[in-house]
Structure formats: C-alpha cells, structure tokens
Amino acid sequence: MLNSYSSADKVLLAVDCIIFGFDHQGLKILLIKRDFEPERGKWSLIGGFLKRDEILDDAAIRILSTYTGLHDIYMEQLHAYSEIDRDPVDRTISVSYYALINIENHNEELIKNYHAEWFSIADAPNLIFDHNEMVQHAIRRLRYRTSIKPIGFELLPEKFTMRQLLELYEAILSKELDKRNFISKINSLEILNKLDEKDMQSSRKGSYLYTFNKEKYEEKLLNDFVLNL
Amino acid sequence: MLNSYSSADKVLLAVDCIIFGFDHQGLKILLIKRDFEPERGKWSLIGGFLKRDEILDDAAIRILSTYTGLHDIYMEQLHAYSEIDRDPVDRTISVSYYALINIENHNEELIKNYHAEWFSIADAPNLIFDHNEMVQHAIRRLRYRTSIKPIGFELLPEKFTMRQLLELYEAILSKELDKRNFISKINSLEILNKLDEKDMQSSRKGSYLYTFNKEKYEEKLLNDFVLNL
DNA sequence: GAAATAAGTGTAATCAATACATTAATAAAT
DNA sequence: ATTTATTAATGTATTGATTACACTTATTTC
Numbered sequence: 001m002l003n004s005y006s007s008a009d010k011v012l013l014a015v016d017c018i019i020f021g022f023d024h025q026g027l028k029i030l031l032i033k034r035d036f037e038p039e040r041g042k043w044s045l046i047g048g049f050l051k052r053d054e055i056l057d058d059a060a061i062r063i064l065s066t067y068t069g070l071h072d073i074y075m076e077q078l079h080a081y082s083e084i085d086r087d088p089v090d091r092t093i094s095v096s097y098y099a100l101i102n103i104e105n106h107n108e109e110l111i112k113n114y115h116a117e118w119f120s121i122a123d124a125p126n127l128i129f130d131h132n133e134m135v136q137h138a139i140r141r142l143r144y145r146t147s148i149k150p151i152g153f154e155l156l157p158e159k160f161t162m163r164q165l166l167e168l169y170e171a172i173l174s175k176e177l178d179k180r181n182f183i184s185k186i187n188s189l190e191i192l193n194k195l196d197e198k199d200m201q202s203s204r205k206g207s208y209l210y211t212f213n214k215e216k217y218e219e220k221l222l223n224d225f226v227l228n229l
Numbered sequence: 230m231l232n233s234y235s236s237a238d239k240v241l242l243a244v245d246c247i248i249f250g251f252d253h254q255g256l257k258i259l260l261i262k263r264d265f266e267p268e269r270g271k272w273s274l275i276g277g278f279l280k281r282d283e284i285l286d287d288a289a290i291r292i293l294s295t296y297t298g299l300h301d302i303y304m305e306q307l308h309a310y311s312e313i314d315r316d317p318v319d320r321t322i323s324v325s326y327y328a329l330i331n332i333e334n335h336n337e338e339l340i341k342n343y344h345a346e347w348f349s350i351a352d353a354p355n356l357i358f359d360h361n362e363m364v365q366h367a368i369r370r371l372r373y374r375t376s377i378k379p380i381g382f383e384l385l386p387e388k389f390t391m392r393q394l395l396e397l398y399e400a401i402l403s404k405e406l407d408k409r410n411f412i413s414k415i416n417s418l419e420i421l422n423k424l425d426e427k428d429m430q431s432s433r434k435g436s437y438l439y440t441f442n443k444e445k446y447e448e449k450l451l452n453d454f455v456l457n458l
Numbered sequence: 459g460a461a462a463t464a465a466g467t468g469t470a471a472t473c474a475a476t477a478c479a480t481t482a483a484t485a486a487a488t
Numbered sequence: 489a490t491t492t493a494t495t496a497a498t499g500t501a502t503t504g505a506t507t508a509c510a511c512t513t514a515t516t517t518c
Contacts, residue, residue, distance in 0.1 A: 005241060005278065005318060005319055005321075007278075008241050008278035008279075009241075009278070009279070009280055009281040010239035010240060010241055010242075011239060011240065011241075011242050011279065011281070012234060012237050012238075012239055012240075013240050013242070013322060049234065049236075049237035049238070050237075050238070050240065050311070050322075051238055052238040052240070052320060053313060054313075055311045055312055055313060056309055056311040056322070057311075077308060077309065079306060080285055080306060080309050080324050082279070082284045082285040082286075083284055084282060084283075084284060089234060090234055091281060092234075093242060093279075093285070095309050
C-alpha cells in the first residue's frame with residue numbers, strides 16, 4: 001500500500017470566518033486588525049490555519065471561540081477561495097465559514113485583546129486579500145438562508161420583541177417589510193413562545209417579549225417550510 | 230517580509246467532480262473504476278489533485294475535460310470535505326464540483342479508455358471514501374438550483390421537445406409535474422425558441438423542437454426570476 | 459378509412475401575498 | 489386628574505399565483 005500520492009503538491013489551508021451580529025444599529029460583522037505580516041495593521045476577517053489533525057468545521061469553531069469565547073454557534077461552510085496569489089506569502093487556499101452570533105453574548109475582553117471590532121455592514125473598512133469578496137458572498141448566502149429558514153434567531157437575545165425580529169429581517173434583506181404581514185407570517189409558523197413579560201424600553205405601552213421555540217421549529221423543519229417575506 | 234507561515238501544516242487538495250447527464254432513461258452520473266491504490270477497482274467520482282499553479286475552478290475544468298473531452302461546461306463548486314481519514318493514504322481535503330453535461334456530447338473514446346461509465350442515479354454503485362455523500366449533496370444542490378434558475382438546458386441536446394424538458398425536470402426533482410402547467414410556466418419565461426422543425430421519433434403527430442434562447446435568458450436573469458414548479 | 463399514439467391547448471377554483479388604517483395601552487407632562 | 493405623546497396590536501378585502509383537470513388534433517400504420 002502506498003503512503004503518499006508522491007506527485008501531488010501540498011498547500012496551506014486556511015479558514016476565514018464571517019461573523020455576523022445584530023444590534024439596534026443593524027447588521028454587523030466582526031473584523032480584526034492584523035498584528036502580523038503581511039498586511040499588519042490592516043482589517044481582516046478572523047481566520048487561522050487548518051491543523052493536520054483537525055477537520056474544517058472544527059477549525060472554524062476553534063477560531064470563532066478563540067476570538068469571541070463563544071461555543072455552540074451556528075456556522076456554515078461557504079466556499080473555497082483559491083486564487084494563486086490571494087495570499088502573497090505562501091500558496092494558501094481558504095475555506096470561508098459564516099457564523100451568526102448574538103452580539104451581546106461575546107466576550108468583550110477577548111475582542112479587545114485581539115483588536116477586534118464590530119462594523120456595520122454598510123461602513124466596514126476595506127479588507128485584506130479576497131476578504132471583501134468573502135463578505136459579499138456571505139451576505140448573499142445569509143439572505144438566501146433567511147428566506148428559506150427562520151435562521152435569524154441566532155442573532156437576537158433570548159427574549160426579543162416582534163419589532164426587533166422585524167428589524168433584523170429588514171436588516172438582513174435590506175428592504176422594508178410590512179409590519180402586519182410580517183407578524184402574521186411569523187405567527188403562522190408557530191415557532192415562537194409569547195411570554196407574559198413586556199419590554200418597557202421601547203414604548204409607553206410596552207411590547208410583549210417572545211422566545212424562539214426550538215422544539216416546534218425542529219418539528220416543522222421536517223416538512224421543510226419556506227418563509228416568503 | 231516572511232516567505233512562509235512556518236508553523237502551519239500543509240495538506241493535499243483534491244477536486245472531485247459530480248458529472249450529471251440526462252437521457253431517455255433519466256438522470257445519470259459519470260463514474261470511474263479506479264485503477265490505482267487504494268481501492269483499485271472500486272467505483273469513484275472522477276477527480277484529481279490541485280496543482281501548485283492552478284486555481285480550483287481550473288482544476289475542475291481540467292479534470293472534466295481530461296475524462297470527457299468536453300470544454301465550456303457549466304460547473305459549480307459545492308463543498309470542501311475534510312474528515313481526517315477520508316483518504317487513507319494521506320491527509321487530503323477534497324473540494325467537490327458538479328457539472329451538467331449533454332450526455333450525447335462527450336467523447337466515447339476517452340470514457341472507454343478511462344473505464345468510466347454512466348449510471349442512473351437510482352442504481353449507481355457504492356463509491357469509495359465519502360463520494361456517496363458528495364453525490365447526495367450534489368443532487369440536493371442541483372434540485373435547488375433548478376428551482377431558482379432554468380439550469381437544466383445544459384443537460385439536453387441543442388434541440389429538444391417540451392416532453393424532454395418536462396422529463397428532465399421530473400428526473401431532477403423526482404416528482405411528477407402537470408404537463409399543461411409546466412408548459413405554460415416555461416412559456417411564460419420566454420426563454421425558448423420554438424422551431425418550425427418537428428421531432429418525429431416520439432409520436433405519429435410529431436412534436437415541435439425548441440432551442441434555448443441564451444440572450445433572452447441573460448436578459449431575464451438581471452431581474453432574478455424564480456421558477457416555481 | 460379506422461385505429462392508435464402522443465401533442466397541444468384553456469378555464470375555473472383555490473390558495474397565497476399584498477396593501478392598507480384604526481384602536482389600545484401606558485407613561486410623562488401639566 | 490386629565491391630556492398628550494408614543495409605540496403596540498390587530499383584520500380584511502383585493503390581487504395575483506398556483507393548482508387541478510379532459511378533450512381535440514395531427515399524423516402514421518394497418
């Protein structure tokens with residue numbers, strides 16, 4: 001039995017993560033100021049190299065948790081980028097992943113230590129290598145995903161109002177949605193729990209808080225429903 | 230300036246192609262009997278290793294054309310597979326691509342020389358490594374793609390009948406479609422040219438042949454339409 | 459010219475998506 | 489205590505899209 005494919009070239013394999021978060025200002029991504037060459041001091045996605053004894057999904061999870069302290073996060077592989085000189089140092093193929101996180105949950109300490117920062121999608125700085133392209137690609141995928149599955153719950157705090165949910169969808173799809181139609185569609189999915197509790201921040205009247213009902217959602221998923229907003 | 234990321238591990242990067250074809254028997258994939266170790270003699274997707282000076286898309290194109298003689302074929306990257314021992318010889322990450330080809334156009338000679346063969350999706354043999362999973366994944370993607378863009382034209386001969394088109398969609402989606410509704414939906418897209426010519430193979434009456442109108446299609450694409458079958 | 463075969467065609471019924479405006483609840487101000 | 493300001497909550501009618509469904513036509517073969 002052989003123990004190598006002798007003629008083939010080996011390459012470096014990197015993982016880059018597009019980390020989406022959401023707050024009252026809209027949809028954001030987490031970027032880091034590179035502290036090593038090349039391109040030291042420029043903004044970049046967070047990333048790292050795949051280890052010999054590690055699968056890509058685990059590398060993505062490791063990288064995400066190193067920089068944010070978060071575990072059990074929704075991540076999805078996006079695409080492999082392989083332009084010859086995309087990284088000038090060495091031939092590196094990068095596999096991108098995107099993650100959705102609740103912006104309140106991450107570890108502030110870590111983010112500070114790594115010189116990471118949240119940027120609104122609209123005014124994110126220019127990024128190194130092909131990272132701008134990766135971000136655009138991830139936004140498209142996020143929009144698509146959102147249109148077929150109610151994915152956005154990962155981006156909200158555990159308890160949220162209908163308005164927050166509406167604004168999240170508006171941010172992701174970057175279009176205005178009709179409030180009444182939105183609410184009735186969401187309600188028709190029957191994947192939310194309406195709490196007795198109200199959020200009094202937003203108005204005099206106060207608005208009911210909801211939680212995402214994961215069991216009902218999983219149940220529904222079997223009959224792969226579509227959310228047409 | 231550095232000239233390597235010294236601490237990172239290098240790996241082999243392979244490309245595997247799921248090649249779809251279509252004929253009167255339905256949807257098919259092209260498989261090859263491996264003539265090298267490991268798993269010599271077993272069925273496999275066609276694939277190869279990424280070269281140092283090559284991007285993934287080009288590797289996929291090179292591999293496809295080596296085995297089929299075809300050029301200018303629709304291919305799309307699918308997913309990177311990275312289980313540690315997916316290939317027992319050496320740590321190999323594989324990026325899958327799928328292609329749609331007109332089954333009549335490939336080079337029979339080449340296919341024979343390489344011991345490649347077309348198999349109906351339903352009765353394809355068991356494949357090496359994680360190739361079965363790759364195929365399943367590709368079928369899902371093909372279905373999805375078909376539902377949002379009229380992609381299937383790549384799989385038909387240049388001139389085709391409505392029945393052939395209908396049967397192609399039925400094969401891809403693996404469900405029956407209503408003939409009248411299908412035809413009126415396709416017609417409403419206005420992306421076909423109806424020829425004066427008839428195909429007399431299929432019936433006494435003969436059925437009109439159509440060609441795909443690429444210009445009209447490109448025009449339509451701008452307003453990203455959806456094909457809801 | 460009768461029989462066989464697949465092609466070609468239209469409508470009504472149902473379901474889904476959209477557009478749209480008023481009342482309700484409460485806190486703050488006076 | 490009353491008024492004012494603010495956002496939450498709610499339903500319906502219209503339009504558009506999707507589905508279900510059956511008969512006639514053209515042609516070849518016998």
